[in-house]
Amino acid sequence: MSAPWVPTWLHPVWERLAHAEASGRLPHALLLDGPPGWGKRFLARQLARFLTQLPPRDPATMPFGDDASDGDLLAHRDVRVVQRGVADTGRLRRQILIDQVRELGEFLVRTAGSGGRRIAIIELAEDLNVNAANALLKRLEEPGSGCHLILVSHRISQVLPTIRSRCQRLLVPPGSLEAARAWLGQQLPAEVDAGRMLQLVGGAPLLARERANSDLPLLADAVDAFLSGAPADALIKDDRDRADVVLELLYRAVARGVRAEAQQPSVRALHFLDRISRARRLLGSTSNPNVVLLLEDLLLGGTHIPRAGTKATAKAGR
Secondary structure (H helix, E strand, O other): OOHHHOOHHHHHHHHHHHHHHHOOOOOOEEEEEOOOOOOHHHHHHHHHHHHOOOOOOOHHHOOOOOOHHHHHHHHOOOEEEEOOOEOOOOOEOOOEOHHHHHHHHHHHOOOOOOOOOEEEEEEOHHHEOHHHHHHHHHHHHOOOOOEEEEEEEOOHHHOOHHHHOOOEEEEOOOOOHHHHHHHHHOOOOOOOOHHHHHHHOOOOHHHHHHOOOOOHHHHHHHHHHHHOOOOOHHHOOOOHHHHHHHHHHHHHHHHHHHHHOOOOOOHHHHHHHHHHHHHHHHHOOOOOOOHHHHHHHHHOOOOOOOOOOOOOOOOOOO
C-alpha cells in the first residue's frame, strides 16, 4: 500500500491509512474531511481498490469524481458508491435519499463475493437528507463483519453530529499551491493559464482542471467588471449552476478585498459579504428559489456594493 497510489499532497494521509491497515486497525467507519478539489473522493476510491485488490488508478490522471473511468470499481460486487441520484427532470437531486441508504443496508448484510471485504463509499455525507442520515446510523453502529464505510465530506459542519460521532474522522488538508500548480501544469494544454485557473477556484487543482474548459474565466472577467462599476446584466441568468459559480467568484473577490483592508475593512464590503452568503445558502437549499430574482435582489441597486480593492483574479493562497 505504497504512497505512489496518490498524488504527493495526499502521501501523509495515505501513509496513515496504510499503517492502520497493516496493523489491523483500519476503522469500519471512516469520515474523510477536507475542502473540495484536493482528491478526497479519489483517495476513498483508491482505498476501496486496494481493499478489494483492484488495480489502482494513475494519480497523474486523477479525475474529479469521474465515474466513467471507475467502471471496474463501480461494477465490483463488493463495492457500492452512493451519490445523489438523477431526478425525473434529468438534473442531479439536491440530496441522497433514504431508499439509497436502504439499498446500501441490503448490500452490507450480504456475504462478500470473495469471502473478503465489502466497501461502501458515500459521496458526500452532507448530501444525506435527514431520513437517509438516520437510516445510516444503524449501519455505522453495526456495519457487519468485513465492512468498511468511507464517508467523504466537503462541509463537515453540515453532517449530522450523530453521523460524525460514529465515524473516525480523518482530516485531508489541502496541499501547497506549488504542488497544485505542478500537478495541474501536467494536466492542461499549454494555452490554458494553469495559475489563473487555480486562482479562480481558490487553489484546488481538481476543481481547476474540471473547470478549465468552462466559462469560468469569462465569468470572472464579468465579476471584475461588475465590481469596477459595470452593469450586472452579464451575471444575471436563469441558470442555477451558473449562479452558484457567480456567487462563489463574488464572495472570493469581496473577501479578498476585506482581508487586504484588515485594519479597517469597509462596512459596505462586510455587509455585501453577508448578503452573498445568504444568497448562496438559499441557492443551495431545497427550496428551489427563483434564480433571476435572487441575483437581481443581490446585484441591482448599487449603493450596497463595494467598488474597490476586489478582483476575482487576484493572487490566491492555498
